[in-house]
Structures are given as structure tokens and as C-alpha cells.
Amino acid sequence: MNDSDAGNNKFEMLQAINLTKKYEDGLTAVDALSFAVKQGEVYAMLGANGAGKTTTINLFLNLIEPTFGEAKINGITTHKNPLDAKKSIAFVSENVMLYQDFSAVQNLDFFSKLGGKSNYTKDDYKNVLLRVGLQEEAHNKKLKGFSKGMRQKCGIAIAILKDAPAILLDEPTSGLDPKAGLEFMTLLDELRSEGKSILMSTHDIFRAKEVADFVGIMKEGKLVMQKNRDQIKNENLEELYINYMSGYIDTAA
Ligand SMILES: Nc1ncnc2c1ncn2[C@@H]1O[C@H](COP(=O)(O)OP(=O)(O)OP(=O)(O)O)[C@@H](O)[C@H]1O
Numbered sequence: 001m002n003d004s005d006a007g008n009n010k011f012e013m014l015q016a017i018n019l020t021k022k023y024e025d026g027l028t029a030v031d032a033l034s035f036a037v038k039q040g041e042v043y044a045m046l047g048a049n050g051a052g053k054t055t056t057i058n059l060f061l062n063l064i065e066p067t068f069g070e071a072k073i074n075g076i077t078t079h080k081n082p083l084d085a086k087k088s089i090a091f092v093s094e095n096v097m098l099y100q101d102f103s104a105v106q107n108l109d110f111f112s113k114l115g116g117k118s119n120y121t122k123d124d125y126k127n128v129l130l131r132v133g134l135q136e137e138a139h140n141k142k143l144k145g146f147s148k149g150m151r152q153k154c155g156i157a158i159a160i161l162k163d164a165p166a167i168l169l170d171e172p173t174s175g176l177d178p179k180a181g182l183e184f185m186t187l188l189d190e191l192r193s194e195g196k197s198i199l200m201s202t203h204d205i206f207r208a209k210e211v212a213d214f215v216g217i218m219k220e221g222k223l224v225m226q227k228n229r230d231q232i233k234n235e236n237l238e239e240l241y242i243n244y245m246s247g248y249i250d251t252a253a
């Protein structure tokens, strides 16, 4: 059995099945999207501004309802059973919404308890904040003085503490400095080896190629390309992306 066969036996933790969202103004932001993220896989979704990446994530989170099709988390259809589906998912948005008057540690404590995890200690909070690269002097400072990257690190820490089998990340590296971005890749590797299924939207083509087991490209709501690690290994992913965006590669078929 080769690696890809082994992968085929793994459970599909996140599934989009003909997932479609037409907004009230008539725009189809997500159009019959189908893909899956198995256990222990990282899926990076690329696509121009407005391609439908955040809408896809919002459908998984049941923040909006699909017009057609379904998003499944851990086998549960999100819009039919949102509360159960949410138990299996942790989410980090691009602009992490946390309590500004709470410190990093207080935010971690608040959101962990809210998620039903009440047995974490101060040391657990400290360790996870160090793991995501938040400097120790900031751990007990209020969030209102934090930069975007520092907030994102807190958001990622909260997601790790939730210990859900699936993690959704909307442009997780957009606020991170180059060193933090690099460290984030290591973190993704660790989470993958723990068996987490990770779906992230990103504009970072190079990091996507480096870290992802699958790379998808969305254009006008449709998945126009999906390739696995082996398939993109020797490709110029940036060129490929530009060709899809410019219409040099026909996606109408
Ligand atoms: N609530 C809404 N009502 C109407 N249209 C919306 C709504 N939210 C998003 N859209 C539209 O849906 C399309 C997809 O938006 P979405 O935010 O999913 O794109 P994206 O791929 O995440 O883009 P970006 O890379 O800029 O984050 C866009 O044309 C956007 O204007």
C-alpha cells in the first residue's frame, strides 16, 4: 500500500458537497463546490479577492445557510445540526474578535471555559501562548494594545486549546511577520501530525505549496484546480495560479 492508498482510508473530517451560496443580491459566491479534508491533512485554498473562500468557511461554520448542497464536519451536516457540528471545529478568523479589556491569558481562559474546557491551568495557557510565539511579556497584557499578528496568535492558541479534530483558518498568516509566519508553518505540521484536519484560506502561494497536502484554487465561486502535494511538487504554483486567474487555462469545462 502506498501513501496515497493509506490516505484514502482516512475519514473525511471536512466535506463540501455541491456547496452553493447565492446571496440575496443574486451573486453566486460559492458555486457547486465539492472537496474534502481528511484526518491529518492540510488543505490550502487559494483564490482572488472575492473568489468565495471566506463564504465557504462561513458555510462550514453555519454563519450562513447554503442555498444548495451541504458542508459536513465530522460527518455532520452543519446547517441541519449546527450545535453538534460546531463541537468538532475550531476557527480562527482573519480579524480575530477577542475581549479587548482581557489579557491574553484571560481571553484563553474565558474562551476555553465557554467551550467546556475548564481544567486548563495557568501553565497550560502560558505553554500554548509560547507555542504560537506570543512573547511572555505580553501574556498578561490587555488585548487592546496588541498588534494584528499578536491577536492572531491568541486566536490560534484558543483554537489549539479547543482541541477539535478540525480547524478552519481564514488567512491565518495575513498579520504575521516573516518569523512568525515560518513558525506558523511548523505549528501546522505539528497539528497535522496530531491528526487534525486543517482548512485554510490564504494568499500565500509559497507557503501553501510548502505546507499543504492539497492546494485548491477558487475562481468566481468554483473550485477550478485541486492538486495534491506530489502533483504540485514540480509545478510553478504561482504561474499556474496566474494562468487560472487570467483565463489562460480554460475552466469552463
Ligand atoms: N453578505 C454578503 N452579501 C452579499 N454578497 C456578499 C456577502 N459576503 C460576501 N459577498 C460577496 O461574495 C463574494 C465572495 O466573497 P468572499 O468574502 O467569500 O471572498 P474571499 O475569497 O474570501 O475574498 P478575500 O480574498 O478578499 O478575502 C464577493 O463577491 C463578495 O462581495
Ligand SMILES: [Mg+2]
Pocket: 053, 054, 055, 170, 201
Ligand atoms: Mg476572505
